[in-house]
Amino acid sequence: MKTIILCLIIGLLGCKIESNKQAEPTAELPLPVVDQIPTPTPELTPQIVNSDLIDVISSQSRPDYPIENTIDKNTNLMWTTYELSLDESHYVSYLLPERMHITSLLLFNNYSNTYTYGDLAVYVSTDSTNGVNGSWSKVFETDATSALFLDGDGELPINAEALWVKLNFTYTGTGAYGGSPSFYISEIQFLGY
Ligand SMILES: [Ca+2]
Helix, strand or coil: CHHHHHHHHHHHHHHHHHHHCCCCCCCCCCCCCCCCCCCCCCCCCCEECCHHHCEEEECCCECCECHHHHHCCCCCCCEECCCCCCCCEEEEEEEEEEEEEEEEEEEECCCCCCCCCCEEEEEEECCCCCCCCCCCEEEEEECCCCCCCCCCCEEEEEEEEEEEEEEEEECCCCCCECCCCECEECEEEEEEC
16 A cells, blocks of 8 residues: 555656656747848940950952051041942951950941941851951841941941951942942941950
C-alpha cells in the first residue's frame, strides 16, 4: 500500500514538474531576405570616334577633293567624285581604330537642300582586311528620294558591330549634286562605343 501511495506521489510530482517546464523558446525567425539591389550598369554613351584614328579608302576621288577630306574635321573641305553616269556606283570604306559598336553615322554636306548621296546603302564588316574583301552586312539603306538629307546633313541609324563601315552610293538619275552630277561628302562622324 505504501508503495502505491509513493508511486502516486511521484507520479503527481512528475506531472507538476512537467507542467512547470518552460516552453521552449521559439526559434528566431530568419530575417527576411532582402533582394540585393543590382549595381546599375553604367550607361554606354555613344561618343564621336576621333577622326584622327580612322583610315578611309574610296573607289573614286577627284584629286583636289580626296576622300581624306571627309575625316579632316573641316566641313569646308569635301570629297567629290567625277561626273556620274546613270547607275554608276561608288563606295567609301572607313577603318575604325578598333572593332566597336557603331550606333549611328553623321553625314555633313555644305550644300543646303541638296541630297548628294544617291541611292545609299551602308555595310559593316569585322573581318575585312582592306575595306573591300571579307564579309559585309547591310545595316542601312535609303534611296535618292529620302527626306533624311533635306538640309544636306543627316544621321543614319546603324547599331552594329563594325571594324569597317562602307557607304555605297548609286546614281539613279537623282540625288547627286550639280549640273554635272557628283557625290559629295564634307564630313562624316561615327558615333559609338
Ligand atoms: Ca571635311
